Amino acid sequence: MEAAEGPRGRDKRTALDVIMSQIRRKRSATDRKSLGRFLSWNAERATGIPEDTETDSVVAEAAERESERELGWGRVRLFLQRLGKREDSRSLSLAHCDVTATDLMELATLLPFLPGLEEVDLSWNDLIGCSLRAVTSHLQNVGGVRTLRLCSCRLNSDDIAALGESLGCIPLLEFIDLSWNSGVGGGALQSLLGKLPPTLRELHLVACQLTAADATILGGILSCLPSLSVLDLSVNPALTHSVEGSDGLHGFSDFASSLSHVSSLSSLRLQACGLTADSLQALGASLPSLRELDLSCNKSFSGGLNQLTVCLSHLTHLESLDLHLCCLTHTDLDALIQVLPGMTSLSELDLSSNQELGGVAGRLLSALPLSQMRRLPLNSCSLSLEAFTALALAVPSLRCVDVSWCKVVGGRLSLLLDALEPSVLTELRLTSCQLTTQDLLHLASVCKRDFLSSLRVLDLSYNGLVSSEGWAAMFSAGGLISLEEIDLSLRPMTAIPCSDWLPALLCALPRLPALKRVAMQRWTFSGKERQQLSHSLKKRGVMLEADSTNKDGALEFKATNRETAEE
Numbered sequence: 001m002e003a004a005e006g007p008r009g010r011d012k013r014t015a016l017d018v019i020m021s022q023i024r025r026k027r028s029a030t031d032r033k034s035l036g037r038f039l040s041w042n043a044e045r046a047t048g049i050p051e052d053t054e055t056d057s058v059v060a061e062a063a064e065r066e067s068e069r070e071l072g073w074g075r076v077r078l079f080l081q082r083l084g085k086r087e088d089s090r091s092l093s094l095a096h097c098d099v100t101a102t103d104l105m106e107l108a109t110l111l112p113f114l115p116g117l118e119e120v121d122l123s124w125n126d127l128i129g130c131s132l133r134a135v136t137s138h139l140q141n142v143g144g145v146r147t148l149r150l151c152s153c154r155l156n157s158d159d160i161a162a163l164g165e166s167l168g169c170i171p172l173l174e175f176i177d178l179s180w181n182s183g184v185g186g187g188a189l190q191s192l193l194g195k196l197p198p199t200l201r202e203l204h205l206v207a208c209q210l211t212a213a214d215a216t217i218l219g220g221i222l223s224c225l226p227s228l229s230v231l232d233l234s235v236n237p238a239l240t241h242s243v244e245g246s247d248g249l250h251g252f253s254d255f256a257s258s259l260s261h262v263s264s265l266s267s268l269r270l271q272a273c274g275l276t277a278d279s280l281q282a283l284g285a286s287l288p289s290l291r292e293l294d295l296s297c298n299k300s301f302s303g304g305l306n307q308l309t310v311c312l313s314h315l316t317h318l319e320s321l322d323l324h325l326c327c328l329t330h331t332d333l334d335a336l337i338q339v340l341p342g343m344t345s346l347s348e349l350d351l352s353s354n355q356e357l358g359g360v361a362g363r364l365l366s367a368l369p370l371s372q373m374r375r376l377p378l379n380s381c382s383l384s385l386e387a388f389t390a391l392a393l394a395v396p397s398l399r400c401v402d403v404s405w406c407k408v409v410g411g412r413l414s415l416l417l418d419a420l421e422p423s424v425l426t427e428l429r430l431t432s433c434q435l436t437t438q439d440l441l442h443l444a445s446v447c448k449r450d451f452l453s454s455l456r457v458l459d460l461s462y463n464g465l466v467s468s469e470g471w472a473a474m475f476s477a478g479g480l481i482s483l484e485e486i487d488l489s490l491r492p493m494t495a496i497p498c499s500d501w502l503p504a505l506l507c508a509l510p511r512l513p514a515l516k517r518v519a520m521q522r523w524t525f526s527g528k529e530r531q532q533l534s535h536s537l538k539k540r541g542v543m544l545e546a547d548s549t550n551k552d553g554a555l556e557f558k559a560t561n562r563e564t565a566e567e
Helices: 002-026 029-047 050-082 101-113 157-169 188-192 212-222 248-261 277-284 306-312 330-342 355-359 361-367 385-397 413-417 437-448 468-477 502-511 527-538
Strands: 091-093 119-121 147-149 175-177 202-204 230-232 267-269 292-294 320-322 348-350 400-402 427-429 457-459 485-487 517-519 543-545
Touching: 050 101, 157 188, 188 212, 212 248, 248 277, 277 306, 306 330, 330 355, 330 361, 355 361, 361 385, 385 413, 413 437, 437 468, 468 502, 502 527, 527 543
Parallel strands: 091 119, 119 147, 147 175, 175 202, 202 230, 230 267, 267 292, 292 320, 320 348, 400 427, 427 457, 457 485, 485 517, 517 543
Antiparallel strands: none
């Protein structure tokens, strides 16, 4: 056996020796050293040295994680590009993107790749209603979200419940907007009771069909939000109405009393909420120290403002008060005038669209701290000549002047313009003021003196008495370097050619570097003029609002909400 096995063993060794000798002949000494190191490294790997194995494992895991992140971010980019949005690791804005329930499920799978996300906006996507749980169940992957916008998504009570269940996953939430979702009203707010984080600073529930019963629930929610500074419940006309035999005023009173627990509240907006004199009394009993109070478009408390004026006299920090379109009576205005001297921080007061103001405007202006007033719109207030003259005293400090729909302005615009201080006014609105050519010539002279160099918005619409000379002079004057919007539209069913002053506008465009919007409805153009204007504005990114023409050359009028404002 040994004799038989010996030759086979020697043959094996001989064959190995032959192979190694061939390798040695072909390699230099340096090569042999390199090969030795290579064989030694392989041998060490085979023995499994602990520190090397651990290092390799860590490196491999890190590379795998980095590859996964890159792959995930690539999916995020493709998803956003498909919806026409740019990628941003901190802000996810998908508003007006026609997002579907399927898109929502895909988005949920992408959230783990957005750990630094701080803002999510899914607003104005009405196809995601009934499907919100698909994404809320994954919010734990984006625990740093601070802003959540879900306006007009057709959310129902199940969606609100799903949102309430997931709020614990985003403890840093500061801003939430559920406006324009009718499904929020009718008791769905109960799902948020005790769920909103104490860090919340702004809560917006505009047009959610809230009822008095919801007001009671809302009162319970507010008591747990010590950091809340902005509360917007506008356009909920049934907020003080009784539902199924309940006491509507009692529900609103519960809400109003809860406001006293929110000491940080600085802005309260209750526009068009069906407030009455009784609800004003409930509100006045518990209002904290506000800086902004919006009670506009509540016509039902006409004649009852005195229920709130006692409270207003104590709001020494109030900076903005909005009472426009409230059908205020002489009694209301007299009560307001009496407390105005005590409102020492007031800088914005909106009493527009209150027709009876014209008779007491002079007394109101004398009661205001004119030196600190920044905004005082008095449009649609039937101003008398005396009141208009008194308004000129307030102009030097105002940033916004709006006397639209006041016919007394026509032929007397110089009273306002001559009182201006240089580079103060940012907004001038003179819609339907029966302005004359002389008014526009005077406006041009003011522009030349750079008194309107800070003006951003100029509204001269519905002033068809101005001749081409006036329009041309205004554009030729210069001095409007900050102008962003200008409205020259004419009244409905009007058609006047602009050929005589259009060249002045075209020449003025290079001197209007901030311009973003030009409204010229009812003005007629030739085909060449329209093409020239459109080209000049388009290359600078300026939006043109003008009526189109049909194949016969006739104007095709566009309806606007403003056309019935005067009525």
